[in-house]
């Protein structure tokens with residue numbers, strides 16, 4: 001699965017985003033250690049702070065099926081602006097991603113910026129060595 005395939009999965013997943021408050025749709029897709037691909041969307045709430053981002057939804061779906069390591073992750077959104085995961089999601093990523101694992105930040109138009117995880121969360125508070 002390359003970043004283009006992962007992009008297609010995330011864009012398709014994004015149709016299911018639940019965003020009655022912000023109308024800002026986000027989709028995420030990841031490749032897990034078991035070879036499977038998991039997707040997630042943002043899920044908002046009338047109590048705004050309880051919103052779960054697309055990235056964490058995808059990660060929590062994977063981990064709840066036994067995944068403990070994420071090999072690659074992409075984030076798309078419904079606009080032309082590139083996605084930027086929030087701090088909470090970056091911290092959750094640090095639990096399951098190695099420092100060199102690729103994170104693709106994208107938009108709705110198949111533009112990519114590829115980062116190593118450690119580039120988007122330097123000095124991570126983590127149990128692991130971020131290599």
Ligand SMILES: O=c1ccn([C@H]2C[C@H](O)[C@@H](CO)O2)c(=O)[nH]1
Pocket residue numbers: 019022024025026041042043044051052053054055075083084085086
């Ligand atoms: O990387 C991001 C940034 C924001 N959001 C969501 C949270 C909220 O539903 C909406 C606006 O912040 O976008 C994500 O899911 N992922």
Ligand SMILES: [Zn+2]
Pocket residue numbers: 053054055056085086087088089090
């Ligand atoms: Zn987030």
